[in-house]
Amino acid sequence: MKDPSRLWVAYVEQASEARRAHAEIKRMQESRSWRLTAPLRWLVARLQPAMPLRPKLQPPGIPSELTSPPPSTLPSCLPRGLSASRADAPRLLVDVTQLALEDLGAGVQRVTRRVLHELLAEPPPDTAIVPVRLADDGRHYAAWPFVESMYGVAVGSLGAEQVIEPRSGDAYLGLDFCREHSVALGKALAPLRAAGAPVALVVHDLLPLDHPAWFPAPVAADFADWLAVLALNADVALCISEATRLALARQLAARGLAFQGRSTTVPLGADALxxxxxxxxxxxxxxxxxxxxxxxxxxxxxxxxxxxxxxxxxxxxxxxxxxxxxxxxxxxxxxxxxxxxxxxxxxxxxxxxxxxxxxxxxxxxxxxxxxxxxxxxxxxxxxxxxxxxxxxxxxxxxxxxxxxxxxxxxxxxxxxxxxxxxxxxxxxxxxxxxxxxxxxRAWPSWSESAQSMAREVIEIRRRA
Missing domain, CATH: 3.40.50.2000 (Glycogen Phosphorylase B;)
Incomplete structure (x- = not known):
C-alpha cells in the first residue's frame, strides 16, 4: 500500500456518506408517506420475495484492509504531518475557513481538501503544518476539530482549538477562499504581517468581477472587498492559471489598487487513477x-x-x-x-x-x-x-x-x-x-501543486 493516509481519507469520506444515507432512510421511514405506503411495500415483497427492499449500505470501494482497522494501527494511517513536531518549529498556517464551515464539494473546497492533505502527508522540511480557521473576532484559531473530522479520529486527539498567536518563523497560506469574510481576514492578517510572516493568498478566479451578471448580486461586492484585502496584505498571489494571473492584474489596475507583492502561477493537480x-x-x-x-x-x-x-x-x-x-x-x-x-x-x-x-x-x-x-x-x-x-x-x-x-x-x-x-x-x-x-502527456499531481504553493510562501520567509 503506497499511501495508507489517502486510503484512510477515502474510508472516512465513504463512511460519512453511509451515515448520511442511513439518516436519510430513517427520516423517510418516520414520515407519514412511508406509513401510508406500507401495504404496497408488503405486496411487492410478497410478489418479489427475492428483491431486497433495504439493501445493506456499505461504503463502495473501501480497501478490505481498512474496513475494520484496529485502534493501534490508526496513527500509522494518518499523514505524518499530524505527528508531534518540535514546539518551536517554523509554522505554515494553512487557512481552511470555508471548508471547515461547510463542505459543499465545490471546486474551491475540493482544492482546499486535496492540497491540505498533501501538505500534511509531505510537509516541507523543518516546518509544522497548522490548519487554521477565521473566527468572528478577527483572529485565527487552530482548526484541529475540523482535521479530526476529516481523518475520522477522536475529538481532542490532535489538539485544542486555540487562538493562533503570530510568532517569528510563521508563514501564511490563504488556501481557502474567504470571500465572505474579508473584514475578519484583514483583521487577522495584520498581526501576522507585524510579526514578519509572509502572506500568500490563492486566487482561484476573478469571474465575479469580470462577469458580475453570472453570479448572485452580493458575490461581486464580496469579491471586491476580498481583492482589496489581497492588495493590502499579500506578499504573493498564487494564481491557478496564467489566465487568472492576467485577470488579477487587470482588476487591480481597473480599481486603482496598489499591490506591492508579486503574482505567480501554480497549476492545480489531479489524483493518479x-x-x-x-x-x-x-x-x-x-x-x-x-x-x-x-x-x-x-x-x-x-x-x-x-x-x-x-x-x-x-x-x-x-x-x-x-x-x-x-x-x-x-x-x-x-x-x-x-x-x-x-x-x-x-x-x-x-x-x-x-x-x-x-x-x-x-x-x-x-x-x-x-x-x-x-x-x-x-x-x-x-x-x-x-x-x-x-x-x-x-x-x-x-x-x-x-x-x-x-x-x-x-x-x-x-x-x-x-x-x-x-x-x-x-x-x-x-x-x-x-x-x-x-x-x-503528463498532468500535474496534487503533491506537485501543494509543494509549489508551500515553496512560494516559504521562500519569502527564507529571504527575509
Missing amino acids: APLQEVAALRRATEPRMKRVLMVGTVEPRKGHAEVLDAADRLWAEGMDFELVIVGHRGWLVDGLSDRIKRHPLSGQRLHWIDGVDDAQLAHHYAGADLLVMASQGEGYGLPIGEAARAGCRLLLRDIPVFREVAGEHAGYFGASRSLQAALRDFVAMGGAAFPDPLA
Missing part, C-alpha cells in the same frame, strides 16, 4: 454499450449545461445513441433548467443528473465516462479537465484561453470553428479517434 485507468480502458474497448458523455461542476448558467442539453436533444432526435451524465450541485439562476432536466422524457434513461458526490464516487464517474464536456464560458482553471484526463477520458472543451492553457493539444475544442453539436456527433460516431488521447 492508475487502477481506474486500466479498468476504464478495458471497458471502453470491450463493452458494447452506448457512449457516456460527462459534465462535472455546479449547475449554473455560465457552465453551459443548457447548451449541451440542446445539442444532445438534437442528436437524440437524429437517432444517435449516447448518455449525458451531469454531476454537480444545483447552483443559482437555473430554475428553468432544473425543471427541464427533471421533466425530460429521457430523464433516468439517457439523461442523468447526480446532485453531489464525494471524491471517490467522482473518480468512478470519470472512469465510467467516454467524454468529458466542459462548456463553461469562463473558469479560473477547469479542475475536471485534469481529473478526467488522468482517468483516460477524452476531452471536449469550449475554445477559451484558459482551457487552451490547461489542456493544450490534448483535447478537442468547439466554438467558432466547430459547433458543439458537430463535435458531439463526431465523437458518438467515431469514439476515441475523434479527439486526442489525454494520457499522451
Whole structure:
C-alpha cells in the first residue's frame, strides 16, 4: 500500500456518506408517506420475495484492509504531518475557513481538501503544518476539530482549538477562499504581517468581477472587498492559471489598487487513477454499450449545461445513441433548467443528473465516462479537465484561453470553428479517434501543486 493516509481519507469520506444515507432512510421511514405506503411495500415483497427492499449500505470501494482497522494501527494511517513536531518549529498556517464551515464539494473546497492533505502527508522540511480557521473576532484559531473530522479520529486527539498567536518563523497560506469574510481576514492578517510572516493568498478566479451578471448580486461586492484585502496584505498571489494571473492584474489596475507583492502561477493537480485507468480502458474497448458523455461542476448558467442539453436533444432526435451524465450541485439562476432536466422524457434513461458526490464516487464517474464536456464560458482553471484526463477520458472543451492553457493539444475544442453539436456527433460516431488521447502527456499531481504553493510562501520567509 503506497499511501495508507489517502486510503484512510477515502474510508472516512465513504463512511460519512453511509451515515448520511442511513439518516436519510430513517427520516423517510418516520414520515407519514412511508406509513401510508406500507401495504404496497408488503405486496411487492410478497410478489418479489427475492428483491431486497433495504439493501445493506456499505461504503463502495473501501480497501478490505481498512474496513475494520484496529485502534493501534490508526496513527500509522494518518499523514505524518499530524505527528508531534518540535514546539518551536517554523509554522505554515494553512487557512481552511470555508471548508471547515461547510463542505459543499465545490471546486474551491475540493482544492482546499486535496492540497491540505498533501501538505500534511509531505510537509516541507523543518516546518509544522497548522490548519487554521477565521473566527468572528478577527483572529485565527487552530482548526484541529475540523482535521479530526476529516481523518475520522477522536475529538481532542490532535489538539485544542486555540487562538493562533503570530510568532517569528510563521508563514501564511490563504488556501481557502474567504470571500465572505474579508473584514475578519484583514483583521487577522495584520498581526501576522507585524510579526514578519509572509502572506500568500490563492486566487482561484476573478469571474465575479469580470462577469458580475453570472453570479448572485452580493458575490461581486464580496469579491471586491476580498481583492482589496489581497492588495493590502499579500506578499504573493498564487494564481491557478496564467489566465487568472492576467485577470488579477487587470482588476487591480481597473480599481486603482496598489499591490506591492508579486503574482505567480501554480497549476492545480489531479489524483493518479492508475487502477481506474486500466479498468476504464478495458471497458471502453470491450463493452458494447452506448457512449457516456460527462459534465462535472455546479449547475449554473455560465457552465453551459443548457447548451449541451440542446445539442444532445438534437442528436437524440437524429437517432444517435449516447448518455449525458451531469454531476454537480444545483447552483443559482437555473430554475428553468432544473425543471427541464427533471421533466425530460429521457430523464433516468439517457439523461442523468447526480446532485453531489464525494471524491471517490467522482473518480468512478470519470472512469465510467467516454467524454468529458466542459462548456463553461469562463473558469479560473477547469479542475475536471485534469481529473478526467488522468482517468483516460477524452476531452471536449469550449475554445477559451484558459482551457487552451490547461489542456493544450490534448483535447478537442468547439466554438467558432466547430459547433458543439458537430463535435458531439463526431465523437458518438467515431469514439476515441475523434479527439486526442489525454494520457499522451503528463498532468500535474496534487503533491506537485501543494509543494509549489508551500515553496512560494516559504521562500519569502527564507529571504527575509
